[in-house]
Amino acid sequence: xxxxxxxxxxxxxxxxxxxxxxxxxxxxxxxxxxxxxxxxxxxxxxxxxxxxxxxxxxxxxxxxxxxxxxxxxxxxxxxxxxxxxxxxxxxxxxxxxxxxxxxxxxxxxxxxxxxxxxxxxxxxxxxxxxxxxxxxxxxxxxxxxxxxxxxxxxxxxxxxxxxxxxxxxxxxxxxxxxxxxxxxxxxxxxxxxxxxxxxxxxxxxx
Numbered sequence: 001x002x003x004x005x006x007x008x009x010x011x012x013x014x015x016x017x018x019x020x021x022x023x024x025x026x027x028x029x030x031x032x033x034x035x036x037x038x039x040x041x042x043x044x045x046x047x048x049x050x051x052x053x054x055x056x057x058x059x060x061x062x063x064x065x066x067x068x069x070x071x072x073x074x075x076x077x078x079x080x081x082x083x084x085x086x087x088x089x090x091x092x093x094x095x096x097x098x099x100x101x102x103x104x105x106x107x108x109x110x111x112x113x114x115x116x117x118x119x120x121x122x123x124x125x126x127x128x129x130x131x132x133x134x135x136x137x138x139x140x141x142x143x144x145x146x147x148x149x150x151x152x153x154x155x156x157x158x159x160x161x162x163x164x165x166x167x168x169x170x171x172x173x174x175x176x177x178x179x180x181x182x183x184x185x186x187x188x189x190x191x192x193x194x195x196x197x198x199x200x201x202x203x204x205x206x
Contacts, residue, residue: 006042007073007203009033010107012059012100015052016078016121019188021177026185028118029076031192032199039200047072055082056096063103074199075104078118080148084140085123094147101155112156113202116195119145119159121166127180138167158198162191 011017011029019027029046036043049066059079079100083093101117108114123129124137145163152159166187169175175187
């Protein structure tokens with residue numbers, strides 16, 4: 001698939017979008033971009049608005065502080081793990097997440113089909129969390145993701161479950177970064193493969 005002008009990509013999120021502990025070209029936005037280019041889609045390097053530790057409200061504030069394009073050809077959004085980590089309520093998350101999703105849709109020129117949301121990974125299964133209540137973390141992550149998926153689909157955006165992959169691979173050292181908390185490039189490749197397929201299918205169906 002060829003495009004007349006290179007596509008613009010905005011990636012919104014937290015440490016999982018930055019790619020904490022991995023090289024910049026190993027985070028999922030850059031890996032996804034590379035995979036799309038291999039599919040003959042011309043895609044510019046992603047604009048990334050994400051900081052390790054950010055919650056929904058902090059991402060919203062961070063967006064306001066960045067000089068961004070008014071519109072992008074597609075947008076990804078992955079946010080919420082730090083809300084759960086800090087013990088914030090799902091009710092609060094739902095409101096702030098919906099505001100962010102609506103903003104992401106505006107960035108995508110009002111086209112919700114050009115917005116791709118990734119589920120929240122389960123950090124409770126990582127070596128970092130071995131002394132934590134893993135069942136409680138999993139339950140809370142599931143509650144967040146249930147809310148996130150419902151809101152995402154209600155607005156007509158794409159939803160991608162990556163939580164199952166993080167749970168399946170966290171016990172394998174090669175899928176974890178050196179800090180025992182964040183994913184390695186091997187895990188990000190799994191996300192990028194699935195995400196690139198979603199994006200490619202959306203653009204080829206238009």
